[in-house]
Amino acid sequence: MMIRALSKGVTGCAVALFAAAALAQTGSSGSVNLDSGPHKGEYNFAPTETCFINAFGKKALGLSVVMNSQESSLSIDMPNLDEKHSNEIQIVLVIAEKRAGKPTSSVTYEIDTRPDAVLEPFQKAERANKGTTGKAVTTLMQKGDSAMLTFTGQTATGVKLEGSVTCRRVV
Numbered sequence: 001m002m003i004r005a006l007s008k009g010v011t012g013c014a015v016a017l018f019a020a021a022a023l024a025q026t027g028s029s030g031s032v033n034l035d036s037g038p039h040k041g042e043y044n045f046a047p048t049e050t051c052f053i054n055a056f057g058k059k060a061l062g063l064s065v066v067m068n069s070q071e072s073s074l075s076i077d078m079p080n081l082d083e084k085h086s087n088e089i090q091i092v093l094v095i096a097e098k099r100a101g102k103p104t105s106s107v108t109y110e111i112d113t114r115p116d117a118v119l120e121p122f123q124k125a126e127r128a129n130k131g132t133t134g135k136a137v138t139t140l141m142q143k144g145d146s147a148m149l150t151f152t153g154q155t156a157t158g159v160k161l162e163g164s165v166t167c168r169r170v171v
Contacts, residue, residue, distance in 0.1 A: 030067050030074055032093050032163035039095050039107060043072045051167035053147065060085075063149060065165055071096050076165055078138070078149065079118040086138050088114045091151060091161060109161060111136050111153045
């Protein structure tokens with residue numbers, strides 16, 4: 001029911017982006033907590049990023065966001081927001097490792113449960129020889145003028161991720 005309300009709101013306010021219908025919200029925020037592993041801790045993303053809730057071509061309504069902070073970057077791609085596909089998501093958290101205050105390398109934590117059928121050719125190429133990795137459970141809620149995606153999951157190497165992204169100004 002929330003998805004139908006969300007899609008009705010998006011339909012009325014869509015703008016063209018790469019020949020697709022998209023609604024960008026500014027002021028979106030997010031956080032991810034790593035429950036295990038050498039980078040255990042919470043990673044927060046200030047409300048300065050843009051979150052897209054979009055329907056590319058004839059595809060279903062999806063969510064895409066990339067957020068950056070001083071020490072990390074978070075990317076989330078959820079191609080289909082309906083309940084049937086609610087656990088099909090890609091979550092990528094990249095953490096910079098620093099020495100003497102300067103980045104020296106990075107570590108990537110990834111969960112990708114999207115089936116090949118929903119991927120664009122370039123996404124299939126990026127994921128070549130990896131297949132799906134990890135597992136995740138998601139919840140999408142609408143509250144006022146925002147949509148909140150929460151997730152819990154585990155990477156293929158056993159690192160637990162838990163977090164949320166709030167997309168502001170959903171109309």
